[in-house]
Amino acid sequence: MSGSWTGSGFGGFDPRKSGSGAGSGLFDLLDQLKEAFDQKVGSATSSTRVSKGDVRAAVLALLAEQPMHGYQIIQQIEERSGGSWKPSAGSVYPTLQLLADEGLILAEESGGRKTYSLTAAGQAEADEAGGRAPWQSQGTKGGSRTGLGKAGVDLAQAAAQVGQSGSPDQVKQAIEVLEEARRKLYSILAQD
Template identity: 80%
Template sequence: MSGSWTGSGGFGGFDPRSSGGKSGMGIFDMLDQLKEEFEKKVGAATSGTRMNKGDVRAAVLALLAEQPMHGYQIIQQIEERSNGAWKPSAGSVYPTLQLLADEGLIKAEESGGRKTYSLTEAGRAEAEEAGGRAPWESQGMKGGGGSKTALGKAGMELAQAAAQVGRSGSAEQVKQAVDVLEDARRKLYSILAQD
């Protein structure tokens, strides 16, 4: 959607107390526009967390230097350690694991129908050569990028919940939801006002 809201307060001028802002604009259109604005703002704030080519390889080596893991654990650990800023796809992790195995840097052992990967001596040497610095540390994800991504995710989930109340809630439930959103907005601004 294009255009902007008029009004004061709220995110992007969104005022949850209004009945539509623009003439003919319903609450769901407003929530869609809120979502787009939020994605733009959060996306701009977190755009520095894009991972470089080869970071999956470095991440896999760093994790396997700690302990053997299977592919899904590797994906989960990368997401967790980057505070949600980076979740590589299986389509990037599993080919990297195969490449590392082909290079003799890792080995796979199957148990319980699952392959568990661990470093070989050559892999351990390469991981140590990298200085043990994982991509999520060098990209600044521990300090801020990941938390901004988590904020974006929480904001999107809040907008989805508000839309659901708008679609299926009673008039009283919608009024209660507006009160909750107004309170949340005030609390968020009070966080910024803290020293």
């Protein structure tokens, strides 16, 4: 191992040691990492809060592709923004009603769900936007910081599972993988 980690910085957990205590120490480490990541990333992404106009533009951009129901719209925005933006039903459905009132969309009920589609006027307004959707401007440097956070949390959860259920040898292997991942992440920054 590289020896670059010390036990004092992570609540007494020394990743070079394995055994029955490693699992609980790993959970402490993961909680600390998640807190630090959330604080740093949370402050960096707080400025990416979207405005009401962005919900409107997102709805128009999606409906320009195909008719959708409200829940599909919410899912598509979240998916296309890499998880950095998931508008609430409380912002999407009033926007849909407003667009219908303006004559930009039509709602057809089928199977207990309303499916929304653009009218000619709605298509014209979507075309004026030039095809640029609000989720394309979310995040930074072409990627989503929140998407990075989710990937980091997912990795931490997998590591925690190994720490809880894995054998001492599996825990040792997981530590090696995590250290390699850390080195690779820093090498990405070094490329600039």
